[in-house]
Amino acid sequence: MTWPTWPRLSSDTAAATEAAPPTWCSPRCARTSTSSARSSTAPIPQGTALISHAPAAGIAGLVAIVQHDRGDQRNAHHWFATAERAARESGDRRITAWVLARHAMVPLNYGAPQGAARLAALARREAGTAPTAAAALSAAVTARALAGIGDTDRALRALRDVQDLADRLDGQEAADTWFGYPGQKHFVHLSQAYTLLGNTSDAYAAQEDALALTTSPSVMTRALLAMDTAACLREDGDPTAAAEMAAGVLARLPGPYRDGLVRSRADALHRQLTGRPHDHLGQALA
Numbered sequence: 001m002t003w004p005t006w007p008r009l010s011s012d013t014a015a016a017t018e019a020a021p022p023t024w025c026s027p028r029c030a031r032t033s034t035s036s037a038r039s040s041t042a043p044i045p046q047g048t049a050l051i052s053h054a055p056a057a058g059i060a061g062l063v064a065i066v067q068h069d070r071g072d073q074r075n076a077h078h079w080f081a082t083a084e085r086a087a088r089e090s091g092d093r094r095i096t097a098w099v100l101a102r103h104a105m106v107p108l109n110y111g112a113p114q115g116a117a118r119l120a121a122l123a124r125r126e127a128g129t130a131p132t133a134a135a136a137l138s139a140a141v142t143a144r145a146l147a148g149i150g151d152t153d154r155a156l157r158a159l160r161d162v163q164d165l166a167d168r169l170d171g172q173e174a175a176d177t178w179f180g181y182p183g184q185k186h187f188v189h190l191s192q193a194y195t196l197l198g199n200t201s202d203a204y205a206a207q208e209d210a211l212a213l214t215t216s217p218s219v220m221t222r223a224l225l226a227m228d229t230a231a232c233l234r235e236d237g238d239p240t241a242a243a244e245m246a247a248g249v250l251a252r253l254p255g256p257y258r259d260g261l262v263r264s265r266a267d268a269l270h271r272q273l274t275g276r277p278h279d280h281l282g283q284a285l286a
Helices: 005-017 022-040 049-070 073-090 093-109 113-127 133-148 152-167 183-197 200-212 219-235 239-252 260-272 275-285
Strands: none
Touching: 049 073, 049 093, 049 260, 073 093, 093 113, 093 133, 093 260, 113 133, 133 152, 133 183, 152 183, 183 200, 183 219, 200 219, 219 239, 219 260, 239 260, 239 275, 260 275
């Protein structure tokens, strides 16, 4: 596999797994990644590390993302560590930044924003200031992590940075692939960042923009955006509507989607509720 085939592979893999539950694509991705990772450790001529290790880093990263979505944090950390090693061997700092930023989303989405902020800071250092998808993703994850630990000022600065970067992306950098940073992904990140900051007006706007750009089934994306909306309803003083919306999302989801990432978001909302709304959502989570 050579470097020019990686963007096409990431696009094909994204299209194949977009509407599939995480449990469907995990074994397939794992088999592909294991084969590629093994080949990347074989002796190679000097100067060809980029075309060998970069695809291995990307595929291992895809497997890690699937594990993350399933809620398997241990395996997600394992595969991201594998991806980071391959990325650093490739010498491509964009890939390293992408892997680190995606890795940061594991602690970010499973209750450890401090750890996410540390990984996101490393990602931003690797990405640099050029307008790349990796730089935009790193800034977006940084904003979410800082919002999660209550560092509002720095989170807002990171949001300004990511908006500036997103406005300057084009071509493959803005493509709707695993490695790109398209508008839809941008607004999904903004939705969560503004939700964590308690800025519900901007969060609602980001949710609408994200949904407008979501043309495929995107079951998980739609569910996560709805969970953000539910969290905003609670923030706006309507915990009953928040609980009903979140419970409705869980009830409509196919079985494989009810655990992992969506469950984590619902659990976070559940912890913030009291009384009947707390009980109502708790029954949906039981």
